[in-house]
Amino acid sequence: MCAMRLTGYADKFGVHPGDKIKFFVNCDGPSEYTAEVVQMINGDTNPRGPGFIEKSIKADVNRTYKGRKQVIHSGSYGFVQDCKQLRVESFTLQCWIWPTTPKTHPQYWKHGSQGLVSKWSDNKGYGLFINEDGALELRINEHRISTGQTIRDHAWHFVAATFDAATGDVVLYHEPQIVYALDPVIEPVKKKIKAKIQHSNIPAAIAAYVEKLDNGALARSSKPAGVVLGGKYNGKIDSPRICNRALNRTEIELMKLGAQPGLTERRNSGPTDALSEAIVAAWDFSDGISTRTAKDAGPYRLDAEIVNCPTRALTGYNWSGQNFDWKHAPKEYGAIHFHDDDVDDARWDADIEWTVPAKTKSRFYALKLTTAQGDEDYIPFWVVPKIGEEQSKIAVMVPTISYMAYANEHLACNAGGAELFVYRVPIMQQQNMFVSEHREYGGSIYDTHTDGSGICLSSRLRPILSMRPKYDHFLAQAPWQYPADLHLIYWLETMGYEYDVITDEDVTYEGLARLENYNVIITGSHPEHNTGTQLDALHNYTQRGGRLMYMGADAWYWVHTFHPAYDDQGRGVMTEMRRCESGIRTWRADPGEYYHQSNGELGGMWRFRGRYLHSVAGVGMSSEGFDISSYFTRTKDSLDPRVSWAFKGIDYDEKLGNFGLVGGGAAGLELDIVDTMLGSPPHTLAVATSAGRHTEAYLLVTEDFGFNQQGLDGTVHPRVRGDIAFHETPNGGGCFSFSSIAFCGSLPWNNCKNNISTLVKNVLDRFSKDGPLPAAPAGSVKYRGRADYEYASLDN
Amino acid sequence: MVAIPRMGTPEADALIKAHKECTDSMKGVAGFSVLKCEVPGDTTTVSGGVHEDPVLRRVLLRMRGASPKGKLVVICTKVDAEWRIGRLSGVRGVPPVFVNDKVYTDEQEIQHDIFVMRLQELPEEDLTAAQFNEGWKRRSDNWPAT
Numbered sequence A: 001m002c003a004m005r006l007t008g009y010a011d012k013f014g015v016h017p018g019d020k021i022k023f024f025v026n027c028d029g030p031s032e033y034t035a036e037v038v039q040m041i042n043g044d045t046n047p048r049g050p051g052f053i054e055k056s057i058k059a060d061v062n063r064t065y066k067g068r069k070q071v072i073h074s075g076s077y078g079f080v081q082d083c084k085q086l087r088v089e090s091f092t093l094q095c096w097i098w099p100t101t102p103k104t105h106p107q108y109w110k111h112g113s114q115g116l117v118s119k120w121s122d123n124k125g126y127g128l129f130i131n132e133d134g135a136l137e138l139r140i141n142e143h144r145i146s147t148g149q150t151i152r153d154h155a156w157h158f159v160a161a162t163f164d165a166a167t168g169d170v171v172l173y174h175e176p177q178i179v180y181a182l183d184p185v186i187e188p189v190k191k192k193i194k195a196k197i198q199h200s201n202i203p204a205a206i207a208a209y210v211e212k213l214d215n216g217a218l219a220r221s222s223k224p225a226g227v228v229l230g231g232k233y234n235g236k237i238d239s240p241r242i243c244n245r246a247l248n249r250t251e252i253e254l255m256k257l258g259a260q261p262g263l264t265e266r267r268n269s270g271p272t273d274a275l276s277e278a279i280v281a282a283w284d285f286s287d288g289i290s291t292r293t294a295k296d297a298g299p300y301r302l303d304a305e306i307v308n309c310p311t312r313a314l315t316g317y318n319w320s321g322q323n324f325d326w327k328h329a330p331k332e333y334g335a336i337h338f339h340d341d342d343v344d345d346a347r348w349d350a351d352i353e354w355t356v357p358a359k360t361k362s363r364f365y366a367l368k369l370t371t372a373q374g375d376e377d378y379i380p381f382w383v384v385p386k387i388g389e390e391q392s393k394i395a396v397m398v399p400t401i402s403y404m405a406y407a408n409e410h411l412a413c414n415a416g417g418a419e420l421f422v423y424r425v426p427i428m429q430q431q432n433m434f435v436s437e438h439r440e441y442g443g444s445i446y447d448t449h450t451d452g453s454g455i456c457l458s459s460r461l462r463p464i465l466s467m468r469p470k471y472d473h474f475l476a477q478a479p480w481q482y483p484a485d486l487h488l489i490y491w492l493e494t495m496g497y498e499y500d501v502i503t504d505e506d507v508t509y510e511g512l513a514r515l516e517n518y519n520v521i522i523t524g525s526h527p528e529h530n531t532g533t534q535l536d537a538l539h540n541y542t543q544r545g546g547r548l549m550y551m552g553a554d555a556w557y558w559v560h561t562f563h564p565a566y567d568d569q570g571r572g573v574m575t576e577m578r579r580c581e582s583g584i585r586t587w588r589a590d591p592g593e594y595y596h597q598s599n600g601e602l603g604g605m606w607r608f609r610g611r612y613l614h615s616v617a618g619v620g621m622s623s624e625g626f627d628i629s630s631y632f633t634r635t636k637d638s639l640d641p642r643v644s645w646a647f648k649g650i651d652y653d654e655k656l657g658n659f660g661l662v663g664g665g666a667a668g669l670e671l672d673i674v675d676t677m678l679g680s681p682p683h684t685l686a687v688a689t690s691a692g693r694h695t696e697a698y699l700l701v702t703e704d705f706g707f708n709q710q711g712l713d714g715t716v717h718p719r720v721r722g723d724i725a726f727h728e729t730p731n732g733g734g735c736f737s738f739s740s741i742a743f744c745g746s747l748p749w750n751n752c753k754n755n756i757s758t759l760v761k762n763v764l765d766r767f768s769k770d771g772p773l774p775a776a777p778a779g780s781v782k783y784r785g786r787a788d789y790e791y792a793s794l795d796n
Numbered sequence B: 001m002v003a004i005p006r007m008g009t010p011e012a013d014a015l016i017k018a019h020k021e022c023t024d025s026m027k028g029v030a031g032f033s034v035l036k037c038e039v040p041g042d043t044t045t046v047s048g049g050v051h052e053d054p055v056l057r058r059v060l061l062r063m064r065g066a067s068p069k070g071k072l073v074v075i076c077t078k079v080d081a082e083w084r085i086g087r088l089s090g091v092r093g094v095p096p097v098f099v100n101d102k103v104y105t106d107e108q109e110i111q112h113d114i115f116v117m118r119l120q121e122l123p124e125e126d127l128t129a130a131q132f133n134e135g136w137k138r139r140s141d142n143w144p145a146t
Helices: A217-221 A250-254 A401-407 A418-422 A430-437 A482-495 A504-510 A531-541 A564-569 A755-767 A790-796 B009-027 B054-064 B109-121
Strands: A005-012 A020-027 A032-042 A055-056 A061-065 A077-080 A091-099 A114-121 A122-130 A135-140 A143-150 A157-164 A169-176 A189-192 A205-206 A209-213 A229-231 A235-244 A279-282 A304-307 A311-314 A336-337 A349-356 A364-370 A376-383 A394-398 A457-459 A498-501 A521-522 A529-531 A547-550 A557-564 A574-576 A620-630 A667-673 A683-691 A723-729 A735-739 B036-039 B042-047 B070-079 B083-089
Touching: A005 A364, A005 A376, A020 A032, A020 A364, A032 A122, A032 A349, A032 A376, A032 A482, A055 A418, A061 A122, A091 A114, A091 A250, A091 A336, A122 A157, A122 A364, A135 A157, A135 A169, A143 A189, A205 A235, A229 B036, A336 A498, A364 A547, A376 B109, A394 A504, A401 A457, A401 A504, A401 A529, A401 A574, A418 A620, A418 B054, A430 B070, A482 A755, A498 A504, A504 A529, A504 A531, A521 A723, A529 A531, A531 A547, A531 A735, A547 A755, A620 B042, A735 A755, A755 B083, B009 B036, B009 B054, B054 B109, B070 B109
Parallel strands: A114 A209, A394 A498, A394 A521, A521 A547, A529 A557, A547 A735
Antiparallel strands: A005 A020, A020 A349, A032 A055, A032 A061, A032 A364, A077 A205, A077 A304, A091 A157, A091 A235, A114 A122, A114 A205, A122 A135, A135 A143, A157 A169, A169 A189, A209 A229, A235 A279, A235 A336, A311 A336, A364 A376, A457 A574, A557 A574, A620 A667, A683 A723, A723 A735, B036 B042, B070 B083
């Protein structure tokens, strides 16, 4: 079942009034489709809520378009355009490999041979492969010479092949780095063939081979355009070399050194005088890790362009375990891990380009695509005012980095543990069904690649089908991320607030300037993934008197960096995140692979970079559970005159949010708590809590304990709760944190007439006023500890 | 490891009854748990189910931790209106398939039917030495851990 025949994406998330935005559309089947710009109000179709709401926007692009199919050529590889030097008569090919799927299931989506180093297509040329049986294979024109021995997965092997055109001698080497006691000896395979290499006008490829040259429309989105690569390899490759003669085994060993530009006595490219004359290319993947180039250190500078952003900054065959940061030992990080489902850019042709009228309101928008046959898709985007041209005093900071992190996730389909953490049978939507078959749309940073390795990079230049209205996420059985944030938008619209929208991306690049003209910044329901400059901006904003309303939970959690190699295509195109030593991890980075390829920063949780989650808005994640939600109860802190204004119209004993469109209550999914030892300011007031009423599906986060044991669930553990919290910041600023991802799902309940709505309105009204917040009562100014808060621990 | 009671036994009947009561009470909730809402469709007060029935809890844990290969899943075929039961392939890139033609118009009822189907399908015993195979020796996404 693949119902989605319409899919699309835009060239940017946020667009300024007066600027252009492009849309790329795949219409697979129908002859035409209609596009219409709409304002998004509510994306939740739950019959207990207000229902789906969009508003039609008059736009000159609203019309019918001719449909055309566009496809994504996923899978990463490197290529070098055809040149004289690559047209060898004899050769030696060699490299180190760490294959992850040498042999695949016959039903596997890309079952078949995998290219390692090749200039081969259609039985012409030469190349080193892993064949369909998982064995090393040399191809020379139509000839195939194999070791016949399946290569061990997840292990380093040195592989090489030589061909001497004069004698016809072929030698194929497969040398495992580790040989176990009962491994058979893999002798070099020696053959004699009669062949003259037939060369054709195709690129040389690393981790793939040229499947075909194609002038058709669907091949335009391949790179190079019109050259369709096949045999996408899964696994690491390190130190590939091409030489123009058949080297003997000793020479091959020396050639492992590659070109040696560092030798002061050098008179050539090395590694020896004689071998320097044989080098065609000697790539050094450790050079240019933050780029889209695989540098050739050899004499011809045959740098390979790297396509679809494979993972770099990974340990090579020679990693010693002494250095864990690739910047400190680059030569031990000469591996690239290629994946057959990597995607950096769908590279589709643009179908629609809209110049956003200068007076357009800053809001959530989407390009709505429909066909007469009932197909439908929405491409969300946001109109963001230019700095200095803000339209209101309130800004919603859209967590676009988090949308990218969750883009096209496959957990419901692939993860054995998924049902254990959602505590019910996962529910797959049509978007999940589509991506389960169309792996070329790429996965999320929660997924593992098709080869089982973690996905740490996510592009926005592809259809992100999880960022859609009318989409219930399997985690929540309700809206999550984008459609969940529309609950907040519906509430703002219904309550009559004027507001702007800005994105994580904007704040990352523009810093405090993006925030400081607003009286209050409102977050989304789950801004989990953040860049350092975004956190800097938020800190500086609240320090200078800005007000922050943190509308959800599990925020400020993971370190993200944008990949600079894609800056030429716009801001924030590719985000990177590594799941390091702790945190809620659906996969775990391997040792030595914690530092980002994009800029060398240490990845993982901000907490383990010394930036505690709780320092941003006063609370931090403590637990998660995905079955059902509960509600909050006021604490005595809520009576403090510093904050009692927030509860105007709410009785002390009221159940806060025992209703809602996410889990049935305001306290649910993921929950934050106050912890003055983890960054909550000591004067933080915990004004309401959901303590003691979560189910056993809710579990303490792994970073909060060092020893797994019973008693970590919501029925017994004291830290499995959400705390609604408030604290003042200097210069009349403040933070109000609602500490639950499900929280915003209660706002629309009963047409926004409910106590959660009242609470948020009280806070927003106060926070959005001009000038500093009223000063706290004089008696509340006192010096407070962190561990010995109010000296309670000493009293106990 | 906990045994899954065989269909037709009093133990299985009791599990089915308890699960059904919880399921019915969850109708209308934008979420689901095998717990009983005191007021149907309202999670303010929940009890019973996995919190009070250790056998039901253990059986569900075993069902939920099964390998994705052949695992039953819910597929929404009309947003917030229709659902069907599917089965995961366990092979990446191969989508789930429908197991039958039954269309559900309630997203909770399907949870119960899948529970009953699993009682029928899953072996009474699993992960004992008798079931040992080569797959036990390696980590995999198909194991019930992330």
